[in-house]
Amino acid sequence: MEENRPKRMAIIASQGTLDWAYPPFILASTAAAMNMEVTIFFTFYGLTLLKKKVKGKVAPQTNPAMPMRMPFGPNWFQKLTWPIPNVIMGNVPFFENMATGLMKKTFKNKKVMSIEELRQMCLDLNVKMVGCQMTMDVFGFKKEEFIDGVDIGGAATFLNFASDADIQLFV
Template identity: 55%
Template sequence: MGAIDKIIPSNLHKSQLDQWFDQRFESKMAEREAAHVPSLAIIATKGTLDWAYPPFILASTASALGWDVSIFFTFYGLELLKKDLHLEISPLGNPSMPMKMPFGPQWLKDINWKIPNVVMAGMPGFEKMATGLMQQTVKNNGVASIEELRSICIEADVKLVACQMTVELFGHSHDAFIPEIQDWIGAASFLPVAQKSDVCLFI
């Protein structure tokens, strides 16, 4: 406090100085908050049709709100960056997934088909059928396709980065992925991005 005592006029009381400081601090903090661009960092680890939605919906919406967004795709999440998307859904071991017909009369659509796991596991092509039904349901409800949401993210400058280790682990080729991937990196490169973000999600 010695140095401050020297520059404060003796007629200025400490409480006045405190009051001035509090006001100044408040206004500077408000200024800083107003100028702050929020940021979102997502770690996308799943490669099925249902799990493909959350990262792309959140990223595209955040970018519409003016946020800075980065997504780190790792493990099965890399499937979401393939040039040709062949995302499937599996009702097996997924008890919360409703099994409903996307077409036909309303009474038929309302039935939730409770199919035993043993039947789903044993029937060839069951996942293909479930994927087809899900795609139809998405279309009927005006929900965007993954391709559409991904293009919106790219247009909106969402930073897409991919895990180099996964590429080597699964023997992928870089050519199979979209050219808009900004970088092939590892955990050590993404963690500092996550650290600085306001919101960080592991999906």
């Protein structure tokens, strides 16, 4: 065993919604900044995070704890949490689009990076990104749809790295 090797982190990113897109990239960029070697394996819906333009949305209906707040207006107004019952979320057309727009605006107001910017920062920090071949076959994704610098592999590719990693996370 190498004694002085850098620490390693292995992440499986399995979700493609806007909110769940953040944790893998935030952890990966931070770990890389802490001199760790990082591989993210993108599988199932997580694979969509490798597309050139990330179209992830938020799904408030399946995340009941999500605070529904307005990203504009006076401070007291922005602090209000709007109790919106599932029956409305589920039946108002394009409710997800609206919630997604509000979250993007909130992130922008708070100066949180977009997913595309965060992902590029990860690549600049040498985070390795691997797309799941099986998911590509199932959903009909092609490598050309993904950003440059992505490798393609399967479970064994991930496990080979993960078995020697100090941190393994499933997101």
